[in-house]
Amino acid sequence: MKKINRTWIIGAIATLLIILIPTIYFLPESDKRSDDPWQNIPLHPVHTDHTAILEDRGPFETGSDVTRACLECHENSASEMMATAHWTWESEPYDIEGRDEPVTIGKKNQINNFCIGVQGNWSSCTSCHAGYGWDSADFDFENEENVDCLVCHDTTGTYVKSTAGNPAEGTDLMDVAKNIGIPGRENCGGCHFKGGGGNAVKHGDLDETLYYPPDNVDVHMGEHDFLCTDCHRTEAHLVSGRSISVSLDSKNQIACTDCHSEELHEDERINVHLSSVACQTCHIPSAATRDATKMYWDWSTAGNDDIEESTHEYLKIKGSFVYEDDFVPEYRWYNGTADRYLLGDEMNPEEITAINMPLGDIDDETAKIFPFKVHRGKQPYDTVYNYFLQPKTVGEGGFWTEFDWDLALRLGSEITGMEYSGEYDFAPTEMFWPTTHMVTSADEALTCGYCHGEGESRMDWEALGYYGDPIDWGGRFSAKR
């Protein structure tokens, strides 16, 4: 009987296999795209409730009191954090082509074409420094107690930083400390959405709409409810991500392809674009879709009492502005790195000086066409030495109180250690801000006609190095070119 059973089982299995194998073999394949970006998203661990832990460690009078309490358990946290740019505001030294010595760049020592520079203006600028007390060149970067844990870990929304990065008057530090958690949108956004001195001013793709963005403003943070740190993955307090406004290389950069598979478009015609066009180009059709961002800042008109003040057009302390919203970015070749104007570099006042020109061109196979918000403006330079100057704007003798350019530039130059001839004027500059946040859903991506064909094109093909529209002339890897 056993033998019969075995025969029967083997027979049944054989029958089953004979039917199943060919059926499964011939059944149509399901959708080939096996793109599952979710598997790359970090899990959010439940944060330990610190209420009881901190109960007996108070009272906290200063920020450093809190930091000391944190360090009792998280011994390495401060030293980890102190190794990152959030603390140093400066890069590791780079070797840059055409320069003899390695250079470091960062907020700490370089200029931009917004508020120009930190040096001499510390107490105001460093309200966004993740530390306490940076109000002069003498700030102690080695003191762990100066690290501000709360700015990134506060979950109450009541923690506000004031001059030199110190907690604002009246902040209930104990309450904040008890309610710490993993960094949320408000922690990052508190500084990054307000770059340039206010909401939406600087980036064009980072502003307070991202606190609660509609689906069509940012598909990741809106529809999919991402935190900043889901993409800006962080290990040992080192937050990933780079921007050519303060970094020159693309080390530790974030890419769409960290989560999305490279050739996920069903349409082959779109996939052949990927070797020359960045994802952002099509998937961020317009920048600053909700909140207007600053596009132009002319310092030369500042200090004039005759011009009526208006937050988005003219301020006596700052000069004239142009704001724009929902605009088409400018498109440039970009290989992830940028050139950099360094303090002291000679410039030509007759030409627009690019502070951070994106690198790459049509012959650079690693470069792709990428969208940028380009911030243009005029800022002071020394007409004798032909370099840009950094004015002291904040504090005693600063331009914002005295409205005296000569004084402000002299004081600023003393701090930066640059020669100042006493002769100054204003020269045009431009600065490139990669448009990479506020990705829209695929349904809103650009279609062919925005760049190609008879109608108006977003691309200046000839400026990009093409003979003409590649739909006719062929792309850069085409035999036709």
Next chain:
Amino acid sequence: MKLINNKSKQSRLKITSILFVAALLIIGVAATGQTALAEKSAQGGPDEGSPLHPSFPMLDEDGENVLDTGNPISTMQTCGSCHDTEFIEEHSYHANAGFDDMVAAGETPTERDWDTSPGFFGTWNPIAYRYLSPAGDEYPDLTTPEWIQAFGGRHPGGGPAVYSQTGVKLTELAYSVDSFETNIVDPETGELVKWDWQESGIVEMNCFLCHTPAPNNDARKEALHDGAFQWANTATLLGSGIVSEANGEFTWNETAFNEDKELSAEFVTLQDPEDNNCGLCHGLVHDNVEDPLVMDGCSPERWTTITTGQIISSQRLSVSGMNLADKENLARSWDVHAERQLECTDCHYALNNPLYYQEGSATRPDHLLFDPRRLELGEYLEQPLHQFARGDSAQSMVSPNVKGTMRGCADCHDADAAHDWLPYADRHMSAVSCETCHIPKLYSSANQQYDWTVIDIEGNAQTQCRGSEGEVGVNSLLVGYEPILLPREDANGTKTLVPHNLITTWFWIYGEDERPVPQRDLELAYLQDAEYAPEVLEAFDANSDGLLDDSELIIDTEAKDSLIKERLSALGFDNPRIAGEIQPYSIHHDVATSDWATRDCQTCHSEDTRLTQELQLSGYVPIGTKAEFVPGSNVIFNGEIYEDENGAIFYKPAPDAENLYILGADSVKWIDAVGLWSFILVVLGVLGHGGLRVYAASKNGVHEVKVEKVYMYSVYERFWHWMQTAAIVLLLFTGMIIHNPDSYVLFSFSGVVITHNVLATILAVNAALSLFYHLVSGEIKQYIPRPRGFFDQTFTQATFYINGIFKGEEHPFEKSAKKKLNPLQQITYFGILNVLLPLQGITGILIWGAERWPPLSAALGGLPFLAPFHTLIAWLFGSFIVMHVYLTTTGHTPLAGINSMINGWDDVEVHEHTEK
């Protein structure tokens, strides 16, 4: 501009003529220049001319420079100095408009008594209503000059706008008091009055309309409407800076000309026609993707858009400015070819254009993929055919010799490469056009009905649209519509289902030789002093509010009907009566990519299949009339018109009449009925028989029989049997799903179809192997009934089942390993294995073969025969299984038979009597 693309392709193909390449290069540069130019001219006046086209003097019809004479420009003279304008005009169905094919009234393919040509000039379109009256009509509607005034706006000049039907130029035509070519109808009196051709001039073929970036079509139409025919082409240039107009006087601007009195280079903006040029007459074209497309709800201005809803735009629907239902989810573009930056002329090219021309497969040698020998560019530029490649649209009958010359979908797309997911791809593509799935829906509104039996206060028909809701206008909600799929026979002989719109019109005709009542007479019948005549108002104004709304303005009662009849008769019209006709409009644009195409099998393979989805023809039918399809198109109307309870009429197509049998949608009712009944009867019979057995057993007690164990079925026999069982049961199950997918929504239709085919293959292989086994082992003998005594034995066995089994008698025939089947089984299996199984196999293979060997399957009845036949046999198989399983229970114990098939050993009755 596709010029450069082709240049490269050709150079890769090693064309040796350097001259040719050089010439193409020049064209290419010119073409790119034109793009820039077009953009600039859109912003303001031209500031850069064509880099290719030379300056030229503008000449009047006597060949004199217009700067000297101040006369209107003659394109035939001006462009004719270099291009063969006569050749161009002669080879242009746009200009000719059927003029060369005029016939006696009533002899056109449409069979309308008043149609005189297959083209625009002579074929009535009830949407526009007015018509060119055949010579001699008592109540003429349009004479030739009036036709130009009324319809010249959609005609590029030339042909009937230049020549008389006698071949003489209209300006040289001798006056005849009753000629419809030299007179117009006085709108007041209805009498003919002389038309002064010398004063009006004629409309030469208008090169500027299609070959300049911003032609002034409004000014052109105005000049035509005003009867200033000779100025129409000049008016097209208004706004270009070349000519200006004040108080109806045109003045040539000397500043636009150089010292040689030739047009200055920067004003020479001649170019290839762009989509916007075509769009002037053909439909809504929108080429600025950054600018939201807006169009009035159901009052679109342009022809193809009002007749079908087609819009040529590269924009996503979701970013257009249209008030579309579910708009945020409509991320597709209006037209994928526009999205991919194709232009009208990329497919509708001049037939001798050396860049596009491709010899048809009928004359091209099979081995030759590409024939590089081309017309020299110079020759082409001198004599460019203005016959443009076109498809097979039902609504267009002019110039049938160029039908189907256009590149079809398959000329550019390799459908096989993109449809590997689709089972039976070839079969699908031979039955349905690409458009069937790739134009699943039109998202705009289109006209549905024109009712000219009534007119509004402005003299317009009552119209109904499909695809929009609410009041007509920008605020109406566009819901779009799904076009109807109609079988159409194309010029190349293929017959496929193609999406269409159907427009129904109702109108008054009169006389023995039918004519529509002219619009002016309709106005006389209905209106009086720009208001409804009191009698009309009284008869129509149901709610007595002094106004006629749409629901009142319908001839839905005898009273209304006879009133209007009386009033038309009083105007002299003989036997006025209402007629209705239905015109199909083929839809080939607004194609969607695969994401938006129909991909779900059950859209068609289900009971309410998309393929027979009806389309509303009209919201009502005027009393005592019916609508008929306009004859002469290539569409096959084999469906039916039906009326719903609200009086609306619909057309439901019937693709089965075209030899299409849609699995999952179609079924033959009597076959399912016969099959089901045979199944039910068998089940009932089995239950009855079994019940009686149980009853008899309970009465007689279980009859003890002597049994002995016999090794009945070898391992292979058992394996073979159960394999076949599994295959047949699963085949029946999957077959049921395919036959009626609506009841099994959990299953993917295509997956089930494939599974069915795989199972059938397994069954066939298994059957073949077992046949081999039975033949070689000689077991086959068991299945072959022995002729001698066969009927007696069968009778004995039948008697046993009918009688003896209840009495507990012994089985009449001993079962043994050598003789497993009793005579009744032999005859049954003989039937099953030799009749049902082969028939089912053959019909199944032929259904599968509709993809592989379509002619063979078609020759043997095609799917409409094979599929129902296959279904019938499946029913019989099902019935057999029930019977077969039941009979296994007739052994000495109910499960003995099944047991033996499982373990091979059977307890066989040992009979006391010897075998006969």
